[in-house]
Amino acid sequence: MNNLSPNSKGLDPALLRQHPLEPWCSDDVQTLHLAAQEDFSKLDDPLEAFLTLLECSVSKQKGAQIFKEFQSWLKEHPQVTLTSLPKQHATALQHRALLLLTDSQSSHVDGLINIYQLTTLDSATLRLHVRKLLARNCYKEAAVLGKKLNLQNELNLEEVCMPLILQDKLSLAESFVTGHVHLEKQLVFLLDSWCHPNFSVIDMISKQFPHLATSKKSHPQIKPKLLAKHVFRLAEKFNIDQGLCPNALRKRRQDTLRYLMFKRFVDNSMTEENWSDHVQTVVADDLELQILLVEMLLKYCGREKAAQWSLRYSLPRHRLPFVVWNTQQSLSPELQHPSDSTQSEEWTPSEAHCQKFYQVPLAKEKVKHVETLEALQNCRETLFKKGSVVGVDMEWQPTFGCGSTQHVALIQLATFDTVFLLDLCANGLRQHPETILFMRSFFSEQNVLKVGYGMAGDLRCLKCTWPQFVEEPLKIEGMLDLLNVHRKIQCGKVSGAQRGPKEVLVGENSPEKGLSLLVQQVLGKALDKTEQMSNWTKRPLRVSQIRYAVTDAYCLLDVYSVLSAKPASFGLPRDLRSITVTQPEKNGHAKQKEKKNKKMNQNSNKEECQGAQWVSPPCSDTEKGLLCGKEPPEDSPPASLAPQQLRVVCDNMLQGLGRYLRCLGVDVVILENTDDHRVAAKIAQAEYRVILTCGQPYQTLRSQVGEGRCLSLDCSEKAKDQAVRVLKHFNVRPTPCDVFSRCQACNSDQYVALPRQDMIRMLKQKGFVQATDTSLTPPEEEPLHLELPRYGPQCKWASLSDLDPVALNFPGGAPIQLHTVPPTLVPKVPHYFVCTRCGKVFWEGSHFDRVVSMFKEVMHITDVHFKRNGGNTKVEGV
Numbered sequence: 001m002n003n004l005s006p007n008s009k010g011l012d013p014a015l016l017r018q019h020p021l022e023p024w025c026s027d028d029v030q031t032l033h034l035a036a037q038e039d040f041s042k043l044d045d046p047l048e049a050f051l052t053l054l055e056c057s058v059s060k061q062k063g064a065q066i067f068k069e070f071q072s073w074l075k076e077h078p079q080v081t082l083t084s085l086p087k088q089h090a091t092a093l094q095h096r097a098l099l100l101l102t103d104s105q106s107s108h109v110d111g112l113i114n115i116y117q118l119t120t121l122d123s124a125t126l127r128l129h130v131r132k133l134l135a136r137n138c139y140k141e142a143a144v145l146g147k148k149l150n151l152q153n154e155l156n157l158e159e160v161c162m163p164l165i166l167q168d169k170l171s172l173a174e175s176f177v178t179g180h181v182h183l184e185k186q187l188v189f190l191l192d193s194w195c196h197p198n199f200s201v202i203d204m205i206s207k208q209f210p211h212l213a214t215s216k217k218s219h220p221q222i223k224p225k226l227l228a229k230h231v232f233r234l235a236e237k238f239n240i241d242q243g244l245c246p247n248a249l250r251k252r253r254q255d256t257l258r259y260l261m262f263k264r265f266v267d268n269s270m271t272e273e274n275w276s277d278h279v280q281t282v283v284a285d286d287l288e289l290q291i292l293l294v295e296m297l298l299k300y301c302g303r304e305k306a307a308q309w310s311l312r313y314s315l316p317r318h319r320l321p322f323v324v325w326n327t328q329q330s331l332s333p334e335l336q337h338p339s340d341s342t343q344s345e346e347w348t349p350s351e352a353h354c355q356k357f358y359q360v361p362l363a364k365e366k367v368k369h370v371e372t373l374e375a376l377q378n379c380r381e382t383l384f385k386k387g388s389v390v391g392v393d394m395e396w397q398p399t400f401g402c403g404s405t406q407h408v409a410l411i412q413l414a415t416f417d418t419v420f421l422l423d424l425c426a427n428g429l430r431q432h433p434e435t436i437l438f439m440r441s442f443f444s445e446q447n448v449l450k451v452g453y454g455m456a457g458d459l460r461c462l463k464c465t466w467p468q469f470v471e472e473p474l475k476i477e478g479m480l481d482l483l484n485v486h487r488k489i490q491c492g493k494v495s496g497a498q499r500g501p502k503e504v505l506v507g508e509n510s511p512e513k514g515l516s517l518l519v520q521q522v523l524g525k526a527l528d529k530t531e532q533m534s535n536w537t538k539r540p541l542r543v544s545q546i547r548y549a550v551t552d553a554y555c556l557l558d559v560y561s562v563l564s565a566k567p568a569s570f571g572l573p574r575d576l577r578s579i580t581v582t583q584p585e586k587n588g589h590a591k592q593k594e595k596k597n598k599k600m601n602q603n604s605n606k607e608e609c610q611g612a613q614w615v616s617p618p619c620s621d622t623e624k625g626l627l628c629g630k631e632p633p634e635d636s637p638p639a640s641l642a643p644q645q646l647r648v649v650c651d652n653m654l655q656g657l658g659r660y661l662r663c664l665g666v667d668v669v670i671l672e673n674t675d676d677h678r679v680a681a682k683i684a685q686a687e688y689r690v691i692l693t694c695g696q697p698y699q700t701l702r703s704q705v706g707e708g709r710c711l712s713l714d715c716s717e718k719a720k721d722q723a724v725r726v727l728k729h730f731n732v733r734p735t736p737c738d739v740f741s742r743c744q745a746c747n748s749d750q751y752v753a754l755p756r757q758d759m760i761r762m763l764k765q766k767g768f769v770q771a772t773d774t775s776l777t778p779p780e781e782e783p784l785h786l787e788l789p790r791y792g793p794q795c796k797w798a799s800l801s802d803l804d805p806v807a808l809n810f811p812g813g814a815p816i817q818l819h820t821v822p823p824t825l826v827p828k829v830p831h832y833f834v835c836t837r838c839g840k841v842f843w844e845g846s847h848f849d850r851v852v853s854m855f856k857e858v859m860h861i862t863d864v865h866f867k868r869n870g871g872n873t874k875v876e877g878v
Contacts, residue, residue, distance in 0.1 A: 040073045046080055047115070051096050067108050074115070082117050094121050098129055102141050113148055127154050137211060139163040143176045152176060157186045165191075166205065166212050166222065168716070170230060184238040188245060191231045195224050195247035224251050225673060226653075249402065253289055255673045256282050256400040257296065262672075263533075265300040266746060266838045268813045270533060273542070277535035282402055283313075291319050299819050300839075302807065303327040303767060304335065311336050323767050345543035357528040358519050360419075360547075360554045367419050367550055371426035373434050379420045380438060383413060384445060390415060391556035392452045395536040395549055396461055400674050407465040408458075409536040412553035413442075419550045424465070425537055436466060444475040451556045453515045454483045482559060484579050485572065486518045490685050492571035513686040515552070522559045522570075527551060640733045640860075643741075644794065648726075649683045651693040656719030658692075661726065663851060665738030665794060668747055681705055692726065724858055733860040739851050740842065741794035748837035750796040752810075753788065756830050758800065762808055762818055769823045789833065789844075798836050814839040 043049045050070045054063055074080060082090045097116040101109055113119065118126070126149050133142035143164060146155050161173035177183035193199065201222040205212050231248035235241070242249055260282065264275040283289045290313040297306040298321060307327040310320055317325050328336075347364040348354075370379050383390055391414035396406045407430075411422040424430040439462070443450065452458065459476075463469045512520050516527040531548035541549075560576075567574055643665030650658035650670045658670035669683055677697040681704040684691045691701050691710040698712035711729065713722050727734070742749050763769045788797065802811055809815045817839045821832070825843075833842045852859060 040070065041077070045085075046070075046073075046077075047082065047085070047093055050115075051093060051100065054100055055096075064108070067111060071111055071115075082115075091121075094118055095125075098126070101145055102133060102138065109144065109148060119149055123151070123154060126151055130155060134159055137163075139167065140169060140172060143172050147176050152180050152183055157183055158190065161187060161190070163209055163212065166201075166209060174234065181238075184234070185240060185244075188231060188234050188238065188240050191227055191234070192245040192248045194222060195227050195231065195245075195251050197224075197247075225255065228252050228255075250286065250289070252400075252673075253282050253286070253402050254292060256402050257289065257293060259400065259672050259674060261296050261300055266812075266814050269530070271530055271544075274531065274534050277538060278398070278400075278533070281535070282400065287315075287319075290315060294320065294324060298324060299817060301809075301815055304331070307331055308335060308338060326767070347543060347547065349547070353528065356525070358523055358525040358551065358555055358558075360551050362417070362419065362550070362554065366417060367421065367546065370420050370422045371429060373429075373432065376422070376429075376434060376438055379413065379422070380441075382415065382418060382420070383442065384448060386447045388415060388447075389449045389451060389557060389560065391553040391560075392450050392455070392458070393549070393553040393556070394458045394461060395534075397535060397537045398533050406461055408461050410541075410549060412549050414550070414553035414557055416557055419554055421546070421549060425539055430465070436468060439466070439469075440474060443479075444477050446477045448478055450479050451560045452479065452481055453486070453518070453556060455479065455481045480560070480577050482515075482518060482556060482563075485563060485576055488572060488579050489518075489521065489570050513682050515555070517686055519555050519559060522562050523555070527555065640731050643732055643734045643738045646730055646732050647687070647689045648692050649680050649687075649689045651677050651680055651691070651697060653677075653694055653715060654692055654713065654719075654722065657713070657722040657726070659744045660719050660723040662742045662744045662747055663740060664723070664727070664734040664855065665741040665791075666732070667742070670747075677701065678704075684709060720854055724855065727855075727858045733858065734855065735860050736848075736852055737790050738794055739791060739848055740789075741791040743835040743838060743840055745840045746835060746838040748835050749794070750798055750836045751833045751842075752798045752800055752803065752836055754800065754816075754832040754834055754841075756826065756832075759821065759832055760826060762816065763821065763823065763826070766808065766818050768818055768821075773823075802836070810836045810839065812837060817841055 040046050040049070050066075053066050082093065085093070094116050097112050098118060098121070101112060101118075130142050130146050130149070130151060133139075133145065139160070143160050146152060146160060157177065160176060164170065164173040164176075173187060177187045194201070228248040228251040231245050232242065232252070235245055257279070260270070260275060260278055263270040264272070270278075279293065283293055290309075294306045294310045294313075294315065297309055303323050304327060306321075306324045308331070310324055311328060311331075349357075349359075368375065368379070370376050391412070393412045393414075394408050395410040395412070396408050399406055407424070409423075409425050411424065413420045413422065422429075424435075429435055442448070459474070462474070512526045516529055520526040528548065528551070531542075531545050534542075534545050534548070536545070563570060563572060564576055567576065573579065643661075644667065647667040648658075648661065648669070650661075650668055652671040652673055652675055655670050658668045661668045669687070669689065671677070671679055677693065678700070680691045680693065680697075681701050683689060684701075684705045689709075691705060692713060693701055693710065694713045694715040698710065702710040702712075711726065713725065717725070726732075743751075760769075764771045764773070798810075803809070803816075807815065808818070814835075814837055816834055818841070821841055829843045831843070834840070835842075852861070
């Protein structure tokens, strides 16, 4: 037992600690392999010797090789197991193996657990070991071991998961609870509690985890918007009712309400009827949301509308702004209870509408409403004729992430002479066996060509409407998705091969996107998308809704006819159905190379962002050169760009970055909270913008827009640092004259200059100050001439005469945000500047100096920039 010769039988494992065998100290892999095959067989207790070798291992690399050799040896000697040893000795080995778990590489943990059967140890011993790890702040190791040792139900979820979440390791916490229903609910409810408006991350960290207070990956990650997203994602994954997450749901509803206000009163892209329907659904009977609605209405459109909605919900007086309650008293009975009924509509729209938008060449009588089984049978007889071509579209109620699963409310099936509207809200029609059979037969019929646009989304919604299609999937035959065809056309345009007719194809600055853009490119007129976000579950449908639904399905037939008749004109093959958009499968070598390159990018100290290329300066008349990602000659650095020449779209994870870039004059589109990240690709393609994103969406987005037009940024960086990185990457050199040349709220670069006298008049007109208040009277020497701010040359300036003198709205419908102007500030500020798109009010203040100071490392500053106004030109906004 005391002989150290490797040729001796019965080697004492304990002596290996003091006198390791010479072969085990060798760095030669082959020598180590031969030693393992020979010497493990000579040991009286290989399991104990193996632990000793691991404990004595000097380096992780040597330990890994020993581990690999022992596992290989065990496969050839299955008789060597822990059960063959005395119970007391086996338990002692288990305790030693347990201590090695935290020191071993993660890939060895499973092997040690299996070899030494650690799951059979007393649960109290295992639990104590994990708790010791938690006490040492080894949260990751504790969570991994807790899961591998099946201790989830015996550990406190908050002790394990809360520090993981604070360290930006939510995925590990998610993995820890997966498969344990009560723990899944606890995790979701924990995250939801953090969405409460009174929750303070800093207080929680200082009380429960003070050692994390200095961590860079703690409270900055705990943001209500991001938390709410995780709550809904996990609720869907774990099949938990969203109604059990009141805080996240309220946060989502608040964001949705802000979005609806923007769409109605700033973007002006939603009708009053649709806006009202959605607002009532989102607000429901939540008192706090009702009050928020009234406050926002006061901001966007004035006292009268705010008072009307406060009366609708019978809000208590003490919760209302005084100006709203005061306006209630002066409303006439008709205005106090306005009717929701809409005026009767004609099927044929106005001449101006017909000149602007694509029109369906069908009379109203050719639109058939399918609400009964008899009508469904007539529809089947028409559609299932051999050689039929059918345009397919579907409508459902938008929930903006605040409701349950979306179900299809209306299916439009268009032929060249008839459009069928399959009303799934009709009594009993949706779940009738004949309806389900009709859907299966229609989509599987090979002799009927079904033409759609972006059918993946429609098919997903069909599965939510009919769970039977999940259990027994639909068989799809004879389908042509024009989205693939459209991508082919767009790729040809981006690469410079504009093969289509010039009088039909639109330019790169077109505001249209999606199907509307395709219709404009092929047929010459865009679609009217006003009713797109309608309440499609409300009956009866308005005429404008029916007209929209019919148009969306029928236009597919017209587009298909033109493209199939002249495919070469649009750079398409003869057989449109041969066009597919698939990503080539990467082989192992390519994946390994991509992983290596990604790691190099992350470790590099260079300023360049991952996966992005330097782009050339724009052409003299357009910015297409910039946004197509062309590289400059190798022997010359990229030319310096003005902020106005860079046009980007920011993912909703980078909204702070987008506002900073706007502040410096960059043209930025920022996705809404409810937008899917794929919307960024659509906007980038339609408007020739560069995508700024972070995390997993990068690979998907890059593949859709091409090289040089997608940048991946580090989410852990502050928005200011991200902005500096983007500006350096594109070599954009803003000047002080660019600061505030764009509105940070809406991206507009058009302002109207407003003298103090007019501001006082408007504040009194709208009741924000008393009409008899003399403290706001401007000085008699108030100059009549108003000098534009330093960023004046970079902007467009509108005339004050464009403002509605009564409603104080701009032509686009946005009211001046007078409520943001403190009355006490008015005597101190001689003039104001108002964004004509959203109505945001700016004035001279201290914010300008802070911005210049923040970005001085990338800003081009000369003495000329500070000669105006004595170098004190500053702008402030609320």
